[in-house]
Amino acid sequence: MFVEYKLFFWTDDDIMQQQSAIQAEEAGKIPFVGMILVLLLQEPLSSLAAEYKSGNPILLEKIKVLTEQYAAIRRTRGDGNCFFRSFMFTYLEHILESQDRTEVDRITVNVEQCRKTLLSLGYAEFTFEDFFALFLEQLESVLSGNEASISHEELVQRSRDQSVSDYVVMFFRFITSGEIRKRSEFYEPFVQGLTNTSVEQFCKSSVEPMGEESDHVHITALSDTLGVPIRVVYLDRSCDDKGSFSVNHHDFIPVVRDLTNTNSDDAEAIKPFISLLYRPGHYDILYPK
Template sequence: MQNQDASETSVQTSEVDDWANFRDDDILQQQSAIVTEEAGKIPFLGDKEPLTSLAAEYKSGSPILLEKIKLLNEQYAAIRRTRGDGNCFFRSFMFAYLEHILESQDRAEVDRIKTNVEECRKTLLSLGYVEFTFEDFFTLFLEQLESVLSGNEDSISHDELVQRSRDQSISDYVVMFFRFIASGEIKKRSEFYEPFIQGLTNTSVQQFCKSSVEPMGEESDHVHITALSDALGVPIRVVYLDRSHGDKGSSVSVNHHDFTPVACDLTNATSASGSEAVKPFVTLLYRPGHYDILYPK
């Protein structure tokens, strides 16, 4: 068990180092300008757009970025933007996950995640949270989950899901649900997360959750994503748009990382073949400081 923990720590430390490479100053500056200008104008969730709109956004930018967008266009059909208000990761995940359930009607997945949500509720209670501080967020998420299954009295269409995701009273509550989920997971596995949190902020786990996870508007990084993925058992793929050349000499490639829940790792490790990878059905595009939703072809 100690060897496994050491291995996990080594992998996660590498991820921390890799994350720093994506924070290109010029992209951050450009993205910051976009966020400042657009945050108050665009809805929480935009319409689905072809990837050509992304190329148009960077038409005067780095040739490397334009080449990477061309590569993205080979694998992905469209992008859906979210408002750059610090909650973009959670909003992107929220819609991508609910949209997947609506389109797949995967009732087994709904039953599975309901079980995980109940475990998350127990985790928060065991950590000393008072239930009334989070119960409304949990209730609303479960209502949204039920609504995307057909045959229910309150079943909704895809257009209605889009509209609900643009409704602040619904969208913000679901974002807060995810923030509580991530915070509870980080605190539950505090020994695991502590070295990465200290490397990022030089604060304690408790303070990190209080100041950087639970408040609305606080941006997310790999710690938040790992915690949410592990707690809910949902694999997440993050595709990075940056100016790096990759590991293939001078050729341009698009990097991505799959955040695979611990439970999935253990399942794969003990399976007969041991080689089947868990394929994420939530895919997000990361540009420094912002997440949007990507749609594979």
């Protein structure tokens, strides 16, 4: 049986309060560069331990476990859009480094299907076309060999430009909403468990607006609609009844994937190349070793 030692263990609310205090303190140290920075430099994972050096011992032990598998962290702004910003940068960074044109072709087809889904649901095209166009522009820019190609440094700077970043976030929010509405019967039990509202109202109030935090439903829908596997690693205060520490993760594997050039029996084919760290209320980017 799990026994909670309140003298040493913090609640998730405690963790969130500490995290908010840390973010507020760090925000004051970050200079303004044109627009508000929404994506920070990559840091060694040891910097995460420094945040909790006088805090919960369980979290410190779990960070030690994390360092066995992950080398670095890249922080995102805690404004409610952190999941989508983290996904945006990690996906584009992956394409930039891999130059996987097959993946770009595949995702472009999926994006066109997302456009058709929104139109079939009654969305007016002018409400989302600019967001789609900017995402496709960013996607094309990370492929080498064309006039618009950018470097990794330019990708970081562009992702920090809030006018660009916010548009891409809105693209993700629209296609996530479209996927949830399209498969409303599947998502309805989860949505009602979270908010006790209809799928339509959930999408209007918790998916499409900027600044609304993302949960399991959002991640599942985005992964499914784009066909991109995502790993979320959870940093929390849980431990087993023997007092040992492990870091839990969940892999969001798309239910519908283009298997034309993929061996479905190959575990590597569905291994997520996007790894995010979740702490209560916030997502950052993790870099595996």
